[in-house]
Structures are given as C-alpha cells and as structure tokens.
Amino acid sequence: MKTKLLLIATTVALLMVIMYDAKANDALEEAMLNGLKQMNEAQSAQDLKNAVNVFERIAQAAPDHWEPYYFAGLANIKMANYTEDMEAKDNHWDDALKQISKGLERAPMESELIALQGYCYMLKVSVDPATRGQSMSPKAIGAFQKALAINSANPRATLMLGQMELGMAQFFGTGPEKGCGLIKKSLDLFDSFEKPTPYAPDWGKEWATNVAQSCP
Amino acid sequence: MFTGGYLTAQSLISGTVLTTKEAPLPGANIFIEGSFDGATSDPDGHFSFYTVKTGSATLVISFVGFETVKLALELPGNQSGLVILLKEVFSRQDGVTISAGAFEASDEKKGTIFKPLDIAMTAGATADIAGALNTLPGTQTVGESGRLFVRGGGGRETQAYIDGAQVRNFYNTTPANVPARSRFSPFMFKGTLFSTGGYSAEFGQALSSVLSLNTENFPEESQTDLSLMSVGLGLAHTISGESMAITGEVNYSNLSPYMSIVPQEIEWNTAPESFDGAVSFRKKTENGTLLKVYGRAEHQRVGINRLDDITLDASEDMDIQNQFYYLNTSIMGTSGEKLTWYAGSSFGYNNDVFDFGARSLNEETGNLHLKHTWAYDWSEKLAVRFGGEYFLNNTDFTFRMGALSTSQFVEEHLGGAFIENDIYLTKKISARVGLRLDYSSFLDELALGPRFSMAYKTGQSSQVSLAYGTFFQTPQEQFLWQSPNLDFEKADHYILSYQHSQKGRTFRAEAYHKQYDRLIRFDPMTSFFHTGLESTGTGYANGLDIFWRDQKTIKNADYWISYSFLDTRRLSMDFLEEAVPSFASAHNFSLVTKYFVVPIKTQAGFTFSYTSPRPYHDPNEESFMNGRTPAFMDLSFNAAYLYRPHVIFYFSATNLLGRENIFGYRHALQPDGEGHYPMEAVGQPALRFLFLGIFITLSKDKTKNQLDQL
Numbered sequence: 001m002k003t004k005l006l007l008i009a010t011t012v013a014l015l016m017v018i019m020y021d022a023k024a025n026d027a028l029e030e031a032m033l034n035g036l037k038q039m040n041e042a043q044s045a046q047d048l049k050n051a052v053n054v055f056e057r058i059a060q061a062a063p064d065h066w067e068p069y070y071f072a073g074l075a076n077i078k079m080a081n082y083t084e085d086m087e088a089k090d091n092h093w094d095d096a097l098k099q100i101s102k103g104l105e106r107a108p109m110e111s112e113l114i115a116l117q118g119y120c121y122m123l124k125v126s127v128d129p130a131t132r133g134q135s136m137s138p139k140a141i142g143a144f145q146k147a148l149a150i151n152s153a154n155p156r157a158t159l160m161l162g163q164m165e166l167g168m169a170q171f172f173g174t175g176p177e178k179g180c181g182l183i184k185k186s187l188d189l190f191d192s193f194e195k196p197t198p199y200a201p202d203w204g205k206e207w208a209t210n211v212a213q214s215c216p
Numbered sequence: 217m218f219t220g221g222y223l224t225a226q227s228l229i230s231g232t233v234l235t236t237k238e239a240p241l242p243g244a245n246i247f248i249e250g251s252f253d254g255a256t257s258d259p260d261g262h263f264s265f266y267t268v269k270t271g272s273a274t275l276v277i278s279f280v281g282f283e284t285v286k287l288a289l290e291l292p293g294n295q296s297g298l299v300i301l302l303k304e305v306f307s308r309q310d311g312v313t314i315s316a317g318a319f320e321a322s323d324e325k326k327g328t329i330f331k332p333l334d335i336a337m338t339a340g341a342t343a344d345i346a347g348a349l350n351t352l353p354g355t356q357t358v359g360e361s362g363r364l365f366v367r368g369g370g371g372r373e374t375q376a377y378i379d380g381a382q383v384r385n386f387y388n389t390t391p392a393n394v395p396a397r398s399r400f401s402p403f404m405f406k407g408t409l410f411s412t413g414g415y416s417a418e419f420g421q422a423l424s425s426v427l428s429l430n431t432e433n434f435p436e437e438s439q440t441d442l443s444l445m446s447v448g449l450g451l452a453h454t455i456s457g458e459s460m461a462i463t464g465e466v467n468y469s470n471l472s473p474y475m476s477i478v479p480q481e482i483e484w485n486t487a488p489e490s491f492d493g494a495v496s497f498r499k500k501t502e503n504g505t506l507l508k509v510y511g512r513a514e515h516q517r518v519g520i521n522r523l524d525d526i527t528l529d530a531s532e533d534m535d536i537q538n539q540f541y542y543l544n545t546s547i548m549g550t551s552g553e554k555l556t557w558y559a560g561s562s563f564g565y566n567n568d569v570f571d572f573g574a575r576s577l578n579e580e581t582g583n584l585h586l587k588h589t590w591a592y593d594w595s596e597k598l599a600v601r602f603g604g605e606y607f608l609n610n611t612d613f614t615f616r617m618g619a620l621s622t623s624q625f626v627e628e629h630l631g632g633a634f635i636e637n638d639i640y641l642t643k644k645i646s647a648r649v650g651l652r653l654d655y656s657s658f659l660d661e662l663a664l665g666p667r668f669s670m671a672y673k674t675g676q677s678s679q680v681s682l683a684y685g686t687f688f689q690t691p692q693e694q695f696l697w698q699s700p701n702l703d704f705e706k707a708d709h710y711i712l713s714y715q716h717s718q719k720g721r722t723f724r725a726e727a728y729h730k731q732y733d734r735l736i737r738f739d740p741m742t743s744f745f746h747t748g749l750e751s752t753g754t755g756y757a758n759g760l761d762i763f764w765r766d767q768k769t770i771k772n773a774d775y776w777i778s779y780s781f782l783d784t785r786r787l788s789m790d791f792l793e794e795a796v797p798s799f800a801s802a803h804n805f806s807l808v809t810k811y812f813v814v815p816i817k818t819q820a821g822f823t824f825s826y827t828s829p830r831p832y833h834d835p836n837e838e839s840f841m842n843g844r845t846p847a848f849m850d851l852s853f854n855a856a857y858l859y860r861p862h863v864i865f866y867f868s869a870t871n872l873l874g875r876e877n878i879f880g881y882r883h884a885l886q887p888d889g890e891g892h893y894p895m896e897a898v899g900q901p902a903l904r905f906l907f908l909g910i911f912i913t914l915s916k917d918k919t920k921n922q923l924d925q926l
Contacts, residue, residue: 031252046242046259053245053256061252086719095280130772130812130819131331138436171817172860 031058032067032199039075045082051075059102066110067199069103072096073116074201077123086127093120111151112201118143119160140164155189156204158182163211180215183208227291230264231298233257233277241279241302249274249286267291281305306596312646314671316681316713316726317414319352322407336402338808340823340852342868342907345398345408346387349427350825351806353726353761353778354412357827358799359848360879360898362395363387365799366412367730368757368784369424369707372692376427377419379508379546381562382607384583386427388490389538389568391520393879393898394482399492399514399540405429412761413709413728414683417634417650417667418589418603423689423707423732433506434498435461439915446908447471448490461498467491475902482901485533486519505549514540528884528894535571540564554593558603561586575617581693584608602635611693624697628690629657636667644673654688656704658696663688663704669711677718683711691736691751699749706733720768730757735788755786755794772812780804795841796831798880801848803828820855832880835893848877862913871904 035054042048052075059068073096080092097120103113121140125132141164147157162182169176190205233244240261247254253267267273273291278284282302289295321330334348341347346364350357356365363371376386378400387396407430411419419426435456443450448469455462472487492514499507519535546560564583570576589603607630614623636650647670654663669683688704696702713726735753738746765776782802787794803826810821827848834843854868871877877900884894 027252049243050256053243053247053254056245057247057252057254060247061250131333134333142436168861172858173817174860 028058028062028065029198032071035068035071036199039071039078042075042078045079048075048079048082052079064106066103066107066113067197067201069099069106070110070113070116070201071199073099073103073120074203077116077120080123089127090124093124096120109150111147111154111157114143114150115147115154115157115160116201118147118157122160122164137164153189153193155186155193155208156201158189159186159204159208159211162186166211176215180212183211183215187212225270225292226266226268228264228266228294228296229275229289229298230262230296231300232261233263233279233300233302234261235282236301236303238301241282244277244279244282244302246275246277246300248289248291249276264296277302281307306640306643308596308640312644312671312673312679314646314648314669314681314683315679315715315724316669316671316683316711317354317411317709319349319410319412320408321410330408332402332406332408335405335408337810337819337821337854337856338823339821339854339868340825340850340870342854342870342905343402345400345402345405345427345429347397348402349410351776351778351808351823352410352412353724353763353780353804354425354759355780356782356799356801356804357825357848358879359827359877359900360393360395361799362390362397364425364427366425367728367759367761368755368782368786368797368800369730370797370799373422373424373689373707374427375419375422375425376429378429378510378544378562379431379560380428380558380589381544381546381560381587382421382583382585383542383544383562384564384581384609385540385566388514388516388540389536389566390488391518391522391534391536393882394518394520394901399512400429404431406432412726413730414667414669414685414711416648417636417652417665417685418601420605420632420634420652420654420665420687421607421630421689423687423705424730431496431508431510433508434500435463437915439913441465442912442914443467444910444912445469446906447474459500459502463496464494466493474906478902478904478906480902481899483521484519485521486517486535488516488518490514490516503549505547507547508545510542510544512540512542514538516540523882523896525882526885527888528882528896529888533573535569537567537569537571539567541566556591558589559587575615578612578614578616580610580612582608582610597640599638600635601638602633604631604633606631609690609693611696613694613697626658626693626696628659628696630690631655646671654704656690659690659702659704661704663706675716678714678716681711681713681715683709683713685709695736695738695746695749698746701751702736702749703734703751705735705751707731708733720766722763722765724761724763726761728757728759728761732756732786732788735786737788738790740790740792753786753788753791755784755788757782757784759783770811772814773810775807775809777808778804778806791840793840798830798832798841801827801830817858818855819858821853823850823852825850825852830880833883834881834895835883835887836895843881845878845880848879849873849875850877862915864911866907866909866911868907869904870906871900874903876900876903 035051038054039051042051052072055068055072076092076096080089083089100113100117118140121136125136144157144161147154162179165182166176166179169179186208190208195202233241235241242257242259242261244257246263248267248269251269253265255263255265257263270291273289275287275289277300279302281304283305285300285302319330321332321335335345336343338348338351346362349364354367358365361371364374365371366374376383386398388399390396409428411426415426435454438456439454441452450467452463452465468491470489475484475487494512497509516538521531521533524530524532542564544562548558550556562585566581568579585607587605589601591599591601593599609628611626614621632654634650634652636648638648640646650667652665665686665688667685671679671681673679687707691702691705708731710729711726715724732755734751735755737750737753739748759780759782762779767774782800784800785794785796805826807824810819812819829844829847831841832843832845833841850870851872852870853872857865859865878897880898882896882898887893
C-alpha cells in the first residue's frame with residue numbers, strides 16, 4: 001500500500017513537473033512567436049530593435065535555448081537594410097555576430113547558427129568585395145560547409161553556399177551550373193524541411209525561388 | 217470575477233529612460249529579470265509594460281554602450297513615472313587613437329588607412345615593401361639605394377621588426393649604386409606599422425623610423441602556390457590543421473635571361489641570381505596561446521664591371537656573394553582577462569663577400585635579439601605595457617689585399633627596458649607616456665629616452681596629435697672598432713599632426729622638427745681607416761608631410777597623394793661644414809592610382825613620383841656639396857588580371873616616360889694629370905624594369921569537391 005501511494009505520489013509529481021514544463025514551454029513559445037511576429041511585421045529599424053529586445057529578454061529568461069540569440073542576430077541583420085551607411089551596416093552585422101556567438105556558447109554544433117554566421121560574413125564581403133573578398137569569403141564558405149557537415153539537409157546553408165558559388169561564377173564568367181545545382185537542391189530541402197519547433201528558423205524559400213528563376 | 221482577480225495580480229511598470237545628459241534614450245531594453253516581461257523605450261525614452269510576476273523582483277534597464285541599471289521591486293505593485301538615467305560606458309574603441317607619425321595597414325583593425333594588399337599592389341614598387349612605403353609622405357626617394365629614407369634620416373636609421381623581433385640586413389646585398397629590395401615578400405604580412413617618428417618606447421636602436429611587420433597568425437586552409445615569373449620560379453605549400461599549420465617555400469630567381477633581352481645600363485658580369493627557402497610553423501593552443509616560428513635561408517650572387525673608385529679611369533670587376541639565414545620565434549598569450557604577454561627571439565646571420573680580384577672584403581654579422589613584453593589593463597582607461605630586451609651584435613670584417621689580410625671583430629651587448637602607459641582621459645583625449653632605457657656594452661653608455669604622445673579629438677572625424685621622444689642608436693659597426701670613445705647617436709623628435717578621416721577619405725598633415733646630436737664625424741682625408749673619429753656631429757630636419765587618400769569619389773577607383781617638404785642639414789661623417797646630405801631632397805611627391813576594371817576583372821594602377829634635385833659634392837668646385845642633380849621623375853604601371861579565383865596574371869613596368877634619371881655623381885678620389893677630378897653620373901641600372909608573372913593557387917577546396925558530387 002505504501003509503495004502504491006509512493007508510486008501515485010511520484011506519478012503526480014512527475015505529471016506536475018511535465019505540466020509545469022509544458023506551461024513554461026508554452027510561455028516560451030508564445031514569447032518567441034510574439035517576437036517573430038514583431039520581426040516579420042517590422043516597418044522600421046525601431047520595430048526591429050523592439051524585436052531584438054524581445055529576443056534578448058527571452059534569451060536571459062530561457063538560458064537553455066539558442067533560438068532567441070539566433071533571431072536577435074537575424075533581426076540585427078535586417079536592421080542593416082534600413083541604413084545606407086556602410087559603417088552603420090557593419091555595426092549591425094557585428095552586433096549580429098556577437099549574438100550568434102552567444103548562441104553558439106549554448107549550442108556549439110547548431111547548424112542554423114553557423115549558417116547565419118556565414119551569412120553575416122557574406123554580407124560584409126558584399127559591401128567591399130575588393131578589400132574583404134580575399135580574407136572573408138573563405139570564412140563565409142567555411143561556415144556554410146561546416147553547417148552542412150553538421151546537417152546536410154540545412155536548406156539555408158545550401159542556398160547561401162549556392163549564392164556564393166553563383167557570385168564567383170558571375171565574376172569569373174564561368175558557368176552557373178554548380179551554383180544553380182545548389183540552389184535547386186535547397187528548394188527540395190525547403191520542401192521537405194520540417195520545423196523541429198514552431199519557432200525554429202524557416203526563412204529563405206522565397207530567396208531560393210527568386211534566384212532559381214534566373215537559373216537555366 | 218476570476219479574471220478580475222487575475223488582473224489585480226498584474227503590475228504596470230512605466231517610466232522614461234534618459235542618458236546622464238538627460239537626453240531620451242530610445243531602444244533600451246527594460247525587463248523583469250528572469251521573465252519574458254518587458255518593453256523597449258520609444259523615441260522619447262518612454263516605456264510601459266505589465267508583468268504578472270509576484271514577490272521580490274529585479275527591474276533591469278540595459279542598452280549597448282551604457283552601464284546596465286538594476287532596480288529592486290516588490291510585486292505586485294504599480295510603478296509609474298520611473299526616471300532611469302543610464303551612464304555611457306567608456307570603451308577604448310570609441311576613444312581616440314594616437315596617429316602621429318604612424319601609418320598602419322591591417323585588414324582586421326578598424327580605421328586603418330591601408331590594407332596589406334595596398335602594399336603589394338602599388339605600381340612602381342614591383343611588390344617591394346620599401347618601394348610601396350616610399351609613396352607615403354615622410355619618405356625621400358633615393359633611387360640608387362632602394363631603402364627607406366625617412367624625414368632627413370639615412371637608410372640605416374629605419375629599423376625593421378618581424379613579429380616583434382628585429383631583422384638586420386632587411387634588404388638584399390647589391391653593388392654600390394644598384395638599388396636593393398627587401399628580402400621579404402609583402403604577401404607574408406597581414407599587419408604593417410610604418411612609423412615615421414615619435415614611436416613607442418617599445419622600439420629602440422632606430423633614430424628615424426620603425427617598420428613593424430606582423431606575419432599571418434594562422435593560414436585558413438591547406439594550399440599550394442606556384443609562381444612563374446619573368447625573373448624566376450617559386451613554389452610554396454601550406455598544410456593547415458585544427459591547431460597546427462606549416463608552410464614551406466622555395467624560390468629561385470635569375471635575371472640573366474631577362475637582362476639578355478632588355479637593354480641594361482650597367483655591365484653585368486653575373487646577373488643577379490638568388491636561391492631561397494623558408495619554413496613557417498604555427499601552433500595554437502586551446503587557451504589562445506599562439507606560437508610562430510619562421511626560418512629563412514638565402515644565397516645570392518651578382519657581379520658587375522665598373523669604373524674604379526680611385527681614378528674613375530680603369531674598369532674593375534666586382535663580385536658579390538651573400539648568404540643570409542634568419543630564424544624568428546614568437547609566442548603570444550594571455551594570463552587571465554587583463555594580462556597579455558609576448559616573448560620573441562630572432563637570430564640572423566649575414567655574410568657578404570665583396571671580391572675585386574686583387575682585393576676583397578668579407579663582412580660577417582651575427583645578430584641575436586631576445587624580447588619579452590607584458591601588457592596589463594588596469595581599467596578601460598588605463599593600460600600599462602612594459603618589457604625588456606637583449607641584443608647581441610657581432611661583426612667580423614676581413615680585408616684582403618694581395619697576400620696581406622687584416623681582421624677586425626666587434627661585439628656589442630645591448631640591453632633595453634621600457635615602460636609605457638596608455639591613458640584614456642576622456643573619449644576625446646588620450647595620452648601615451650613612456651620611458652626607455654638602453655645600455656651598450658661596447659659604448660659603455662646608459663641612455664634614458666622619454667617618449668610622450670597625445671591625441672585630441674577635435675570633431676566627429678578629426679583629431680590633432682602630438683608626439684615627442686628621444687631616440688638612440690649605436691653608430692655603424694664599421695666605425696666602432698676604429699675608436700673606443702664613441703657614443704650613441706641621438707635624435708629628438710617633435711611632431712604635430714592633424715587628421716581628418718571620413719568614409720573612405722583621409723587627409724593628414726604633419727609638421728615636425730628633428731634634432732640630431734652626437735653623430736659620427738671623421739677626418740675627410742681618410743676613406744676607409746678613419747682618423748679623428750668622434751661623436752660630435754649635429755644636424756636637424758624640419759618638414760611638412762601631406763597625405764590625401766580618396767577611395768570614395770570615383771567608383772572602383774582609389775588614389776592617394778603624398779607630398780613631403782624637407783629642410784635638413786647636418787654636420788657629420790666627412791663634412792667640414794654643415795650641409796644638406798646627398799640623400800636628402802626638399803620636395804617629394806607621389807600620386808598612386810588604382811582602378812578596378814570590372815568587365816575585364818583587372819586591377820590596374822599608375823604611380824607618378826617626383827623628387828626634387830639632390831645635392832652632390834664636386835671636388836672641382838670651391839664650395840662643399842654645391843652640385844644639384846636633375847629632378848627625379850617616374851611614371852609606373854601595374855595590372856593584375858584575375859583569370860580564375862586561383863589564377864592571377866600580373867604585369868608591371870617602371871619609367872614609362874623613359875626618363876634618364878640621375879641620382880648623383882661619383883668623383884675620383886685622385887685628380888688626373890691636369891688636376892681635375894673625373895666625375896661619373898650615377899643613374900638607373902636599366903631604363904625601365906618590366907615584370908610578368910603568373911600566380912596559381914591550388915587548394916583542396918571542399919566546395920569544389922562537394923559541388924562536383926551534385
């Protein structure tokens with residue numbers, strides 16, 4: 001009898017823990033989705049700053065999750081679109097890189113974070129290819145390759161590696177086959193991609209579709 | 217009713233975030249610690265949000281670049297009308313960097329004027345470090361030497377360092393009046409600091425200038441580099457792992473085929489030929505300690521036929537053989553968050569044999585340098601650097617005349633110690649105060665050199681800097697053994713600098729005064745074995761350097777303009793009266809242009825240089841150093857064509873205008889039968905220098921492999 005009671009008590013306790021955990025996860029999910037909504041509907045740099053702050057708040061309240069830093073970084077990358085000043089753009093990308101490395105402290109082998117890091121380098125090269133290309137392009141390519149080594153089905157890493165390859169092919173006048181091959185592969189990966197959580201990164205398909213249109 | 221109860225547990229938190237200067241601070245993050253509840257301040261600094269938290273809580277207000285504020289709260293309970301003042305954090309990166317005297321090239325540091333690639337791709341320099349730096353203000357072109365001459369200083373007044381340790385014999389050995397090149401490829405270096413005066417107390421044994429070169433920390437990937445050039449071949453291979461990397465390279469150059477096609481002004485008995493090999497090793501540990509080892513061996517040979525020194529009448533052969541070995545080791549690391557340390561060493565051996573047939577000179581030098589420095593950050597506003605170093609310089613001269621020979625040996629132990637404080641007084645003012653101690657065993661002299669510099673930010677993108685310092689250098693080895701009573705040569709620098717830098721455009725103007733003291737003097741009637749050697753020479757250099765670089769106005773184009781004005785005189789060496797030395801020129805001008813032609817994937821550039829007439833001594837004239845050479849002018853071109861990401865074609869040509877430049881005149885040491893001293897013009901070894909090369913990089917590029925599998 002005693003054992004039975006103990007069993008019931010344990011079960012109840014366990015259930016409560018699970019429920020509490022679920023509730024906490026619900027709250028996290030709600031907060032994340034709210035942040036994503038703010039980011040996706042942003043009309044100004046100020047709106048994006050709001051989103052960054054939401055993600056940073058979540059990051060400090062939910063210390064086991066890398067996603068808040070991922071999106072804080074992504075929102076900073078988007079903020080760079082609201083300025084024409086190269087130094088201001090650089091500052092946003094540097095902020096994004098800082099947030100990504102905070103995320104990597106929590107999840108060092110997260111393919112999505114590493115791909116986003118590569119995206120920052122790629123953007124930094126794009127504003128000054130003559131001086132930055134040589135030192136930073138290998139960093140970007142290296143990041144995409146590492147992201148794909150961890151998860152070969154990462155559609156964003158595949159897309160961006162394809163984009164880099166297309167840029168090089170365009171510059172050197174070689175064929176776009178390799179780049180287009182990667183872009184098309186990324187489209188397949190986007191189609192079969194299943195979000196592990198409702199707030200996992202899922203952007204990029206539109207970009208891939210647009211680029212794919214210019215492929216033979 | 218249930219919802220009402222729920223509402224009462226909610227607390228409203230609202231207020232305003234201001235800077236300490238009471239300006240609204242938009243974008244600050246205000247939240248309850250450990251919860252998702254919070255808000256962002258609006259353009260007026262206002263914020264408000266609800267929280268359902270109860271009990272003791274902490275309200276956090278944070279914004280990048282400001283000190284975070286935390287307030288204790290008891291919840292539930294409304295908090296409205298909070299006024300929070302955030303104080304700006306002082307960050308060294310926002311502070312003003314002292315720029316007087318220094319030109320820095322780096323990819324990583326922000327705000328540098330130059331990139332490492334700029335040095336490699338300057339027309340006229342043919343990928344020679346000194347050649348490229350000669351397009352900067354503060355330098356005087358001395359065409360027959362090829363070395364760096366800075367602000368009225370001689371060639372030996374610039375000291376080169378690689379990864380913190382000295383490199384003597386930085387230039388290759390050439391016959392008199394044939395320009396030298398630096399032995400090291402500009403592609404080796406990822407960071408370059410070229411200081412034309414007022415440099416840090418870390419550096420001693422240089423009267424005028426310091427060239428500090430830093431090699432690549434860690435190669436990114438394994439690769440093979442192949443160079444096919446009109447003057448030789450090169451092969452390099454790098455193996456790069458997670459924590460270790462090793463590079464080996466061999467180069468062979470021989471100008472003989474080239475010189476048989478392109479007409480030469482000099483009679484070459486043996487065209488310059490060199491063979492060199494280098495190995496570099498890198499290891500990094502998990503805690504960030506980095507070990508770098510670089511070793512190099514080089515053999516060179518060259519021979520010319522020229523008029524003899526004594527009468528300028530008979531011709532004589534001169535054959536030079538050079539051997540150079542260099543080993544550089546450095547290790548850098550951190551202990552805790554605030555202390556960084558560096559330990560470095562270099563060992564160099566150089567042997568020059570000048571063979572004139574009947575007579576010869578054999579000069580052997582060995583140079584050891586050990587150095588240890590520490591940097592400690594007391595706070596964001598105060599950093600101290602200190603260190604010590606030891607040099608051992610050995611020189612062995614052997615003269616041979618027929619069957620007679622004589623040897624001289626000089627050994628000098630040098631000790632140096634320095635301490636320097638970087639003080640960031642405010643965001644607008646920073647200062648560097650240092651002191652350096654040098655001791656030479658040979659001179660038996662202890663010298664104390666103060667260094668001071670400061671910068672004041674006059675506007676968003678402009679600053680004024682000033683620098684002062686006392687610098688010492690041991691006299692040339694060839695004089696040391698001839699007199700036991702010599703002193704350190706001494707120079708005082710005073711520099712005032714203004715810089716305006718904004719988005720791809722930089723303007724800099726620098727005025728300076730340099731006072732020389734205790735320079736070497738000797739009896740002018742002696743030419744090799746000097747008498748009357750003493751450290752009583754003096755001199756001065758006053759000047760103005762102007763620099764303008766613009767990477768913005770014209771798309772894909774980049775240009776810089778340098779102008780240097782120099783007024784200098786000295787009483788040194790064999791001078792009987794104060795005079796302008798032969799290496800000094802009053803006006804130096806350079807225009808360097810680079811243009812990237814996108815449709816043909818080519819970077820092309822022109823460099824125009826002008827140097828005003830230089831003085832020379834004509835013994836047939838009454839007055840001393842009264843002759844003036846014609847002005848020097850050069851227009852050079854270079855182009856790099858990126859055929860594929862890993863294949864580059866490079867072409868360069870100097871002196872497109874075909875000008876017969878004259879750098880000076882040699883005069884005979886003895887008059888001819890009519891009492892007249894014969895003279896000979898010193899010109900360019902060839903009218904122009906043409907260079908063509910193909911550079912191929914083969915890498916085990918994972919992209920390509922992966923893409924091929926698709």
